[in-house]
Amino acid sequence: MGKKQDENEAYGKAAKYDPSFRGPIKNRGCTDIICCVLFLLFILGYIVVGLVAWVYGDPRQVIYPRNSTGAYCGIGDNKDKPYVLYFNILSCAVATNIISVAQNGLQCPTPQVCVSSCPEALWSVEGNQYLKTVGEVYNENRIFCLPEVPSNMIVQESLQQELCPSFLLPSTPALGRCFPLTNVNFTLPNYPWINSSTVSQGISGLLDSINARDISVKIFEDFAHSWYWILIALAVALGLSLLFLLLLRLVAGPLVLLLIVGVLAVLAYGIYHCWQQYRALRDKGASISDLGFTTNLSAYQSVQETWLAALIVLAVVEGILLLLLIFLRQRIRIAIALLKEASRAVGQMMSTLFYPLVTFVLLVICIAYWAMTALYLATSGQPQYVYWASNASAPGCESVSLNSSCDPMAPPKNSSCPGLTCAFQGYSSTGLAQRSLFNLQIYGVLGLFWTVNWVLALGQCVLAGAFASFYWAFHKPQDIPTFPLCSAFIRTLRYHTGSLAFGALILTLVQIARIILEYIDHKLRGAQNPVARCIICCFKCCLWCLEKFIKFLNRNAYIMIAIYGKNFCVSAKNAFMLLMRNIVRVVVLDKVTDLLLFFGKLLVVGGVGVLSFFFFSGRIKGLGKDFENPQLNYYWLPIMTSIVGAYVIASGFFSVFGMCVDTLFLCFLEDLERNDGSVNRPYYMPKSLLKILGKKNQAPDKKRKK
Numbered sequence: 001m002g003k004k005q006d007e008n009e010a011y012g013k014a015a016k017y018d019p020s021f022r023g024p025i026k027n028r029g030c031t032d033i034i035c036c037v038l039f040l041l042f043i044l045g046y047i048v049v050g051l052v053a054w055v056y057g058d059p060r061q062v063i064y065p066r067n068s069t070g071a072y073c074g075i076g077d078n079k080d081k082p083y084v085l086y087f088n089i090l091s092c093a094v095a096t097n098i099i100s101v102a103q104n105g106l107q108c109p110t111p112q113v114c115v116s117s118c119p120e121a122l123w124s125v126e127g128n129q130y131l132k133t134v135g136e137v138y139n140e141n142r143i144f145c146l147p148e149v150p151s152n153m154i155v156q157e158s159l160q161q162e163l164c165p166s167f168l169l170p171s172t173p174a175l176g177r178c179f180p181l182t183n184v185n186f187t188l189p190n191y192p193w194i195n196s197s198t199v200s201q202g203i204s205g206l207l208d209s210i211n212a213r214d215i216s217v218k219i220f221e222d223f224a225h226s227w228y229w230i231l232i233a234l235a236v237a238l239g240l241s242l243l244f245l246l247l248l249r250l251v252a253g254p255l256v257l258l259l260i261v262g263v264l265a266v267l268a269y270g271i272y273h274c275w276q277q278y279r280a281l282r283d284k285g286a287s288i289s290d291l292g293f294t295t296n297l298s299a300y301q302s303v304q305e306t307w308l309a310a311l312i313v314l315a316v317v318e319g320i321l322l323l324l325l326i327f328l329r330q331r332i333r334i335a336i337a338l339l340k341e342a343s344r345a346v347g348q349m350m351s352t353l354f355y356p357l358v359t360f361v362l363l364v365i366c367i368a369y370w371a372m373t374a375l376y377l378a379t380s381g382q383p384q385y386v387y388w389a390s391n392a393s394a395p396g397c398e399s400v401s402l403n404s405s406c407d408p409m410a411p412p413k414n415s416s417c418p419g420l421t422c423a424f425q426g427y428s429s430t431g432l433a434q435r436s437l438f439n440l441q442i443y444g445v446l447g448l449f450w451t452v453n454w455v456l457a458l459g460q461c462v463l464a465g466a467f468a469s470f471y472w473a474f475h476k477p478q479d480i481p482t483f484p485l486c487s488a489f490i491r492t493l494r495y496h497t498g499s500l501a502f503g504a505l506i507l508t509l510v511q512i513a514r515i516i517l518e519y520i521d522h523k524l525r526g527a528q529n530p531v532a533r534c535i536i537c538c539f540k541c542c543l544w545c546l547e548k549f550i551k552f553l554n555r556n557a558y559i560m561i562a563i564y565g566k567n568f569c570v571s572a573k574n575a576f577m578l579l580m581r582n583i584v585r586v587v588v589l590d591k592v593t594d595l596l597l598f599f600g601k602l603l604v605v606g607g608v609g610v611l612s613f614f615f616f617s618g619r620i621k622g623l624g625k626d627f628e629n630p631q632l633n634y635y636w637l638p639i640m641t642s643i644v645g646a647y648v649i650a651s652g653f654f655s656v657f658g659m660c661v662d663t664l665f666l667c668f669l670e671d672l673e674r675n676d677g678s679v680n681r682p683y684y685m686p687k688s689l690l691k692i693l694g695k696k697n698q699a700p701d702k703k704r705k706k
Contacts, residue, residue: 023472028565036498046447050373057376065176073114081114085178087165111162118178124167130156226638237608237646241653244600249343253336259595267318274311335592337689342660345470351485356652359459370448453504462488463659465562471667499568503554514543559663582669593661597654608646612639
């Protein structure tokens, strides 16, 4: 007897009967206060980081291009001049590599001027025009010179001081810059510093890397022409999600049976197919002994042993599933009854279906705040300019201190050096904010993960509190609180912010560790030997499993927190012990629920995807003029948008349903341990579960609605 008692108590003692318990307790205190204080202090620090980034950062540095004077194009005095023209775009390709140019804000060691439009035709200064004035030679091209150039200045002098461009190439605006067209045939001006092959390669590489204007415009046009049809597709996804939840309430049993039969049928067909392939190859005498060892895995499809092994594996899996169905049929019936009860709970509290919108808004706020903070931090610091000349050994450049700081607003201190210009070098790294930039960015990433995980934890705990109040209502729906979702939300924020922060912090640390490991693996991938790669892979697998386990444990801990109001560690322990005392039921319910939710997502996403494909690709005819598919550049774009939107909608609805099932399941397990169905200790579970368990509820209230 003592040994049996020890085995029963290996995972804790069963919950005891409490006559005062009527669902989520009302009188509760704050939990995990220390972690709550740390979380609030961290949020204050996160706000301080945002303020520092806002004070020192300037996102205009990446949004708007600059001219040679450091002024922004497209705003302020240059509001009507949104594009930057490079006097010698070839210097971007000749002076440095394309990648470094792109990383330095697309700045090149050549004068730049803000213009209202890019050059449309090839133009260059002729040999007989050097002694003429700027006003005579440039005419309408005067807009491409620096604003301070006088019209009576000699062209040769303006070219020496690089106040005007010596040539113009037909260009197109991209990312606020004028880049030469690569699809137009023209002859480059014959200047000794121009290498045609280098120029062509440089411009082509630059445009291939960053010129996304045409694609972005087409994408915008497609969205403008199809946005209302995309909204209709999302409305269809919403309707299908609600329809599936309704079907679960009405025909949960047949749906589960259909899924089980479908899985068995697929395995049976796999066995049949493997047998056919094996028999055909056996008659041909194709054996693995004739093939030998090879690294070409597809070659093993032509030998009989491969199909025989697959046949055996599928047959074993089929047999195990059949045995499980026979011995676990009672628990499968319990899972079906809980699914029906979950659909009933969601139907009684329809507002829970739209709570994911609250979670979505909070997630958008967290991600947007981090993105803006990271952007402002990345653009903190003043731009630095240095003297640069294309040919430092040219006569007149001996006395110039190249790479020394300069003011782009001031004229060159030595105009005798040809090509001398004040070029952009980068952003300063001086100052407290700039020196701590890396640490501030790390703080921001930690803040992103912690706040996002806390928001997700808040949603789980709030929904758990609402659904628990449904289960523990003795008379349904009379005993259900008036606003269970709002009550659970206020209760969770008031008492359990610290517990949610504690669970979110544990998950955040594991996720950060995974990111660091992925970064190390990426950096050392080329230098790793097979042993090191195997070790890294094992660590990554272990961290992935740990993250999944922590998510599972946190989810059930939040349910217990919502019901009993205890701290995170106690709730996690109680939930884990309760699940371990009913491990078989847990596995069965988890797999049945996963199959149903997967089937539901497949139904919603697949249905919307198929309808979107046939509509936007023009394969549906005869719908009338009002229902004609729009003319699109990329018809797959609204299709993918509809599919992604349908997946998000389905995931939101089914996440609520999944949380409802998990909450009701834990309540059901507690109900079995707390009560025995007697007059004094009646069950709270529905009658369908009582019939499956073979028990009778002896509650004296005849009007109880189950």
